[in-house]
Amino acid sequence: MLTVENLKVHFPLSSGATVHAVDGVSFSVREGESFGIVGESGSGKSTTAKALMRLVDPTEGRIELLGNDLATMDAGALRRVRAQFQMVFQDPFSSLNPRMRAGAAVREPLDLMGIGAPADREKRVEAMFRAVGLHPDARRLFPHQFSGGQRQRLCIARAMVTEPRLVVCDEPVSALDVAIQAQILNLLHGLQRDKRLAYVFISHDLAVVQHICTRVAVMYLGEFVEVADTATLFARAKHPYTWSLMAAAPSAETGRAQSDYVLTGDPPSPVDPPPGCRFAGRCPFATDRCRAEKPVLRSMTQGHAVACHYAGELTPPLPELAEAV
Amino acid sequence: MDPVLQIKDLKVEVDTGTAVHSVLDGVTLTLRRGQTLAVVGESGCGKSMTALSAMGLLPDRFRIAAGQILLGEEDLVQVRPQRLRALRGNAMSMIFQEPMTSLNPVLTVERQIAEVVELHQDKTGAQAREIALEMLRAVQIPSPETRLAAYPHELSGGMRQRVMIAIALACRPRVIIADEPTTALDVTVQAQIFRLLRELQMQTDTAIMLITHDMGAVAEMADEVAVLYAGKCIEAGPAAQLLAAPAHPYTSGLMACTPKLRLGRAALTAPARGLGEIPGMVPPLGQFPPACRFAPRCARATEKCHATPPETVRLGPDHETLCWHPNEAREAAPAC
Secondary structure, three states: OEEEEEEEEEEEOOOOOEEEEEEEEEEEEOOOOEEEEEOOOOOOHHHHHHHHOOOOOOOEEEEEEOOEEOOOOOHHHHHHHHHHEEEEOOOOOOOOOOOOOHHHHHHHHHHHHOOOOHHHHHHHHHHHHHHOOOOHHHHHOOHHHOOHHHHHHHHHHHHHOOOOOEEEEEOOOOOOOHHHHHHHHHHHHHHHHHHOOEEEEEEOOHHHHHHHOOEEEEEEOOEEEEEEEHHHHHHHOOOHHHHHHHHHOOOOOOHHHHHHOOOOOOOOOOEOOOOOOOOHHHOOOOOHHHHHOOOOOEEEEOOEEEOOOOOOOOOOOOHHHHHHO | OOEEEEEEEEEEEEEOOOOEEEEEEEEEEEEEOOOEEEEEOOOOOOHHHHHHHHHOOOOOOEEEEEEEEEEOOEEOOOOOHHHHHHHEOOOEEEEOOOHHHHOOOOOOHHHHHHHHHHHHHOOOHHHHHHHHHHHHHHOOOOOHHHHOOOOHHHOOHHHHHHHHHHHHHOOOOOEEEEEOOOOOOOHHHHHHHHHHHHHHHHHHOOEEEEEEOOHHHHHHHOOEEEEEEOOEEEEEEEHHHHHHOOOOHHHHHHHHOOOOOOOOHHHHHOOOOOOOOOOOOOOOOOOOOOOOOOHHHOOOOOHHHHHOOOOEEEOOOOOEEEOOOOOOOHHHOOOO
């Protein structure tokens, strides 16, 4: 239902240089599927999300949703199809109008897009409040009267009230407390099952992505370095960057033994990135070839693609992965 | 191991102008030399207030109502402000969550490290500079000589947190309190910072109090754990024991609601099940339930829990919990 081809988002700087925020990303999402994008800050995952929503304009590429090319649509046409794709943002504190009552905030998309008879809209809002676990009486309250978790429920209600086919979730739980994160993740999971939604789910947290997503792309400096269905990725990851994310994720079970493989340095700047492999500067396996020649995303097995010259030849530094090969 | 910092039966209150609310109610913690104590809980449970009490940095309207905070033999609750000022940054120091906002934007890295040393150690410019350089090397900042002249905005988030750690370590403190030191950082950088803290701790024998809500960070860093809920310490014990067999339903609840990364074969076979949930949220100040404070959110709560405050149950030499119905050791493994 969603096909993204060669999506690029570049921002020119006043110095004449260019920020390659998203640099040639392609993927597709089927109905009912959750497609995860993981990466560190600056990897371009949030820009990808915003480009899908046309909150930033793509520099190049195609975004096809249910037969419409969103990348080139004008504002009027975009508004007519907006109901089909909605977004949940990271920070539920800044994404709600503090002076608008909760019910009005959830109803606003219906009013703006002219969905349903005005009399029916209130019923839909009420049903939506119930669906996200809020009491319908809470419609009269203002955002500051809700906790962070409840606010995120409101944002989810507002995104889902137009009955979209695709919801882009940009770090929807990372601003929330652990116990509340679980509540929201379970809610998103349940809504997806009930409504046959597709998600594009952006996160820096591998464990969250593994829990929610059916397919996952690992993003580094504007590019996908590895894409696979979730089970394959977490069982047989082949890119050294994916390994480093896995090694860095603290895990209550594995504890200390896991973190021997630690990357040095910070992610480099997406301003005029290096010519070869963009990860070469931090990669413990990098050779001269990596620094000179750019690896392309190539298919390893069905549905598993890796952008590394040595994919499949390197021994994973994590014992669990080495075992499952 | 010798205790370095002991917090005994600490009670902290806040005066809102209309009422006085209890913030911490009898928190007891022991920090030992060369060890890391993780203080765990959701926001609003009193983790940061415990840390700020120890540093003598409680915000306005908050005050210590009772209890002792012993740094060695000295009770920090009783000492005068001048003495506290002499200890802060010297015998004990703090690493804050946001390296962006806790560094001074108009001072160079060198100045910010040297400032601490000059204040506490009677060192002059050249010597202080030498120590600043040594600290930058210790926190593994590349090309430290050139970084001395850098301003915070010229550094990445990870580098800034390293500078914060360098400042905290400059006077070789006995105690470091790290309040969510990696929350603002990327996972790969978080792993670097944790490793750095562990290495430095091994070299200097510093005691670390790590404030966190992340059970993964606990597993990674802690020797001992204290779990706070609504101003009370509801479970405390050695990390290995507490993580393997959490006794309090809140502790096992926190563990069950964190998604676990499954790698290798486990990723292929593990069933997709919902995350464990703790319904509701931490009660706001002034609305703590009278008996067991966790009872309204607890699946196991009985009438007794709502009526009578729980008593301490001892599960091992150092492992205790505050609960009428603690988990049995074998059913304690969190379902997730």
